[in-house]
Amino acid sequence: MAAAATTPTPQKNMAAWLTSPKSRPFAIADAPMPVPGPDEVVIRTRAVAVNPVDWFIQALGVIVPADGGYPAVLGCDLAGEVVSAGAHAASSFVPGDRVCGLAGAHGAGDFRSGAFQRYAKADRGLLAKISDSVSYTQAAVLPLGLSTAATALFQKDAMALPLPGTAAATTAMDNKDGAKKKVLLVWGGRTSVGSCGIQLAVAAGFDVAATASARNHEYCRSLCATWVFDYHDEGIEEEIVEALRGRECVGVFDAWSRGSVARCARILLKLEKNGSVSKGRKWVQTVLPGVAQVGEEVPEGVEVGYAYGSTLVRNEVGPAIWGKWVPEALASGALQCKPEPEVVAKGLEGIQTACDIGAMGWGTSSSPKLVVEII
Numbered sequence: 001m002a003a004a005a006t007t008p009t010p011q012k013n014m015a016a017w018l019t020s021p022k023s024r025p026f027a028i029a030d031a032p033m034p035v036p037g038p039d040e041v042v043i044r045t046r047a048v049a050v051n052p053v054d055w056f057i058q059a060l061g062v063i064v065p066a067d068g069g070y071p072a073v074l075g076c077d078l079a080g081e082v083v084s085a086g087a088h089a090a091s092s093f094v095p096g097d098r099v100c101g102l103a104g105a106h107g108a109g110d111f112r113s114g115a116f117q118r119y120a121k122a123d124r125g126l127l128a129k130i131s132d133s134v135s136y137t138q139a140a141v142l143p144l145g146l147s148t149a150a151t152a153l154f155q156k157d158a159m160a161l162p163l164p165g166t167a168a169a170t171t172a173m174d175n176k177d178g179a180k181k182k183v184l185l186v187w188g189g190r191t192s193v194g195s196c197g198i199q200l201a202v203a204a205g206f207d208v209a210a211t212a213s214a215r216n217h218e219y220c221r222s223l224c225a226t227w228v229f230d231y232h233d234e235g236i237e238e239e240i241v242e243a244l245r246g247r248e249c250v251g252v253f254d255a256w257s258r259g260s261v262a263r264c265a266r267i268l269l270k271l272e273k274n275g276s277v278s279k280g281r282k283w284v285q286t287v288l289p290g291v292a293q294v295g296e297e298v299p300e301g302v303e304v305g306y307a308y309g310s311t312l313v314r315n316e317v318g319p320a321i322w323g324k325w326v327p328e329a330l331a332s333g334a335l336q337c338k339p340e341p342e343v344v345a346k347g348l349e350g351i352q353t354a355c356d357i358g359a360m361g362w363g364t365s366s367s368p369k370l371v372v373e374i375i
């Protein structure tokens with residue numbers, strides 16, 4: 001077993017604290033220096049991105065338990081350099097490595113290990129080295145979107161698609177027998193989760209059909225979607241069914257999942273009538289954690305899948321995606337850091353600004369991914 005790796009003189013840590021349910025602004029104050037567990041890596045945070053879950057927790061007082069969860073440190077997306085690594089992580093990460101990853105394992109009941117601090121820790125299975133050509137602000141847009149999309153597409157209890165780089169994916173990519181690739185429909189191709197979903201599905205050997213506002217059709221094509229449809233069009237269901245005539249659709253990845261699940265299910269039923277459903281499997285994969293969050297009547301005959309963005313750390317998907325695919329795909333350009341980052345502030349104080357901007361009109365405009373540089 002490798003010895004734990006550390007830098008000699010750790011600096012003082014500071015965090016943006018959520019001191020009690022619905023408190024604002026975040027309180028900037030000292031925080032304990034994180035100590036890596038055997039599978040963990042401590043990172044000097046250089047850039048963080050904000051996500052809907054961050055401003056939902058702050059505004060609504062959800063997820064963090066009032067009893068014992070506060071004061072909390074939120075934040076999922078970080079990029080920075082490695083400071084120290086636990087014994088199991090030290091063979092993969094050494095001090096000074098440039099990395100991006102997913103912090104804040106809320107699911108594991110630790111509410112003080114989020115990204116919104118100068119020194120944060122992440123599990124080695126949710127962390128990747130980034131090439132020199134990728135800046136910290138670019139890399140910070142990826143972690144939660146990528147983890148959620150990978151969980152949804154590849155986990156066995158979700159869509160269970162072949163992982164990029166596996167024989168099944170490679171065969172589909174090579175397309176040697178001249179057969180057409182199978183198709184995945186990604187609803188909400190301009191969301192952070194959908195942007196990663198398109199890129200992961202392409203890497204896994206699928207042709208992708210995506211939906212987005214008309215202004216984002218070129219954006220989705222730049223991520224290698226083959227077809228793009230405007231979800232505002234009344235006739236979108238028929239348009240998709242017509243476009244995919246003669247093709248085999250493996251399901252829908254609904255990367256929005258807020259009022260769109262039934263529509264995705266109807267499309268699958270129509271595709272089935274057209275003979276375009278792969279192996280009769282009609283599966284709408286949501287980005288919601290469970291049935292209670294769906295809030296729509298889903299037509300019978302269609303299965304609905306759920307996903308929680310950090311569960312891939314406990315199975316083969318985390319290492320395959322974070323450990324192998326992300327570093328290679330970032331270096332080769334197969335993975336683009338999208339949506340584009342917009343640095344809206346510098347310093348931990350700026351995280352409140354970023355959350356406030358993000359919460360304003362969320363989902364109604366194609367805002368860039370909001371990023372804060374941590375100085």
Ligand SMILES: NC(=O)c1ccc[n+]([C@@H]2O[C@H](COP(=O)([O-])OP(=O)(O)OC[C@H]3O[C@@H](n4cnc5c(N)ncnc54)[C@H](OP(=O)(O)O)[C@@H]3O)[C@@H](O)[C@H]2O)c1
Pocket residue numbers: 051052053144145148187188189190191192193194211212213214216231255256257258260287288289307308309310362363364365366367
């Ligand atoms: N389960 C988990 O662990 C987990 C983790 C992260 C996120 N999520 C969920 O994933 C979803 C996406 O989150 P995100 O952070 O990726 O979102 P985001 O990047 O903030 O999404 C913004 C985009 O949503 C698109 N959009 C709005 N309404 C839509 C609709 N009716 N159909 C399709 N696209 C629509 C817009 O695209 P256009 O500009 O093209 O209109 C907009 O640009 C949310 O529901 C979020 O709560 C779940």
